[in-house]
Amino acid sequence: QFTEEKLGQAEKTELDAHLENLLSKAECTKLWTEKIMKQTEVLLQPNPNARIEEFVYEKLDRKAPSRMNNPELLGQYMIDAGNEFGPGTAYGNALIKCGETQKRIGTADRELIQTSAINFLTPLRNFIEGDYKTITKERKLLQNKRLDLDAAKTRLKKAKVAEARAASEQEVRITQSEFDRQAEITRLLLEGISSTHAHHLRCLNDFVEAQMTYYAQCYQYMLDLQKQLGSFPSTFLSNNNQSSTTPVQSVSTPSVLASASASLPSVSNSVVTSGLSELKSSSGSRKARVLYDYDAANSSELSLLADEVITVYSIPGMDSDWLMGERGNQKGKVPITYLELLN
Numbered sequence: 001q002f003t004e005e006k007l008g009q010a011e012k013t014e015l016d017a018h019l020e021n022l023l024s025k026a027e028c029t030k031l032w033t034e035k036i037m038k039q040t041e042v043l044l045q046p047n048p049n050a051r052i053e054e055f056v057y058e059k060l061d062r063k064a065p066s067r068m069n070n071p072e073l074l075g076q077y078m079i080d081a082g083n084e085f086g087p088g089t090a091y092g093n094a095l096i097k098c099g100e101t102q103k104r105i106g107t108a109d110r111e112l113i114q115t116s117a118i119n120f121l122t123p124l125r126n127f128i129e130g131d132y133k134t135i136t137k138e139r140k141l142l143q144n145k146r147l148d149l150d151a152a153k154t155r156l157k158k159a160k161v162a163e164a165r166a167a168s169e170q171e172v173r174i175t176q177s178e179f180d181r182q183a184e185i186t187r188l189l190l191e192g193i194s195s196t197h198a199h200h201l202r203c204l205n206d207f208v209e210a211q212m213t214y215y216a217q218c219y220q221y222m223l224d225l226q227k228q229l230g231s232f233p234s235t236f237l238s239n240n241n242q243s244s245t246t247p248v249q250s251v252s253t254p255s256v257l258a259s260a261s262a263s264l265p266s267v268s269n270s271v272v273t274s275g276l277s278e279l280k281s282s283s284g285s286r287k288a289r290v291l292y293d294y295d296a297a298n299s300s301e302l303s304l305l306a307d308e309v310i311t312v313y314s315i316p317g318m319d320s321d322w323l324m325g326e327r328g329n330q331k332g333k334v335p336i337t338y339l340e341l342l343n
Contacts, residue, residue, distance in 0.1 A: 013150050019183060022190035023139065029193055030132050033200070037124040040207075044113045069109055075102030088306070090292035090338065094229055101225040105218050112214040119206035127196055138186045145182045149175040285313035288325075288339040302332030312339060 015023075045054070068076065078099030085092035152175045156168035287309055294304040302325045304310070312323040312334065325334035
């Protein structure tokens with residue numbers, strides 16, 4: 001019967017329009033659910049080898065070995081480098097602080113992956129591997145019942161003898177009844193797709209909330225890091241002619257972002273820059289606090305200790321990145337990036 005239908009030699013019982021629409025909706029849902037699920041996995045774990053490893057361990061019902069993720073690994077490298085260079089140096093101290101923040105971001109990344117896997121990916125996977133497989137099974141059974149019905153109709157048309165015709169009519173009635181029953185079962189299953197959409201909508205909201213929490217945490221961590229490093233003069237932070245402070249766009253975010261925005265440093269780096277510019281252009285002197293330890297490279301420079309207060313002033317022809325510093329009877333050049341001018 002199937003072969004003759006493909007060759008156009010046999011008639012085919014068509015499904016009603018409502019059932020066809022439900023089948024189309026189910027196929028569309030399955031297609032896009034698979035695409036969204038796979039791309040979400042790529043987003044959460046960009047490394048294909050790591051995804052394959054996790055898949056294998058999941059099939060073996062074993063827990064994958066715990067490894068550092070990329071932010072944690074970068075953070076550890078930064079911390080190790082900072083300790084190697086010396087926590088008392090400006091660069092070493094900044095590396096350690098940046099490394100600690102990267103590790104905190106790595107922890108938040110783990111939480112995002114875990115939450116998203118439970119609340120978003122698992123329900124989507126359950127639909128593909130559970131509900132849709134059941135729909136496919138019942139749909140295939142419906143196809144077989146339809147073929148049985150159409151084959152019985154064909155035999156009825158070909159029946160010549162009254163007895164054979166009566167038997168064929170009885171067969172058509174039975175196969176029609178079985179087909180109608182299977183069509184109803186399939187229809188009821190397919191109508192559940194609307195409930196699936198509602199469930200996946202709730203899961204999508206959970207995923208968005210998990211992302212919102214993750215990005216809010218990362219934003220707060222970076223704000224805290226910026227505050228720790230924010231005492232650097234702008235000339236130290238503004239590499240490649242980029243502004244040391246980037247205005248934060250006004251967005252509708254959770255309260256943690258609002259509180260984080262409120263905690264931004266009240267004194268901008270432009271104030272520090274203007275103070276240094278005034279000092280460079282005047283013949284006066286100012287008190288300055290030393291931000292970081294500095295070891296003099298030669299006898300013309302002055303070694304510095306963090307948090308000490310020295311007197312600084314400018315002399316004609318001096319490099320723009322340096323000032324003269326005095327501590328008692330000691331005198332020498334000091335880098336302005338290590339200083340914070342006092343009022």
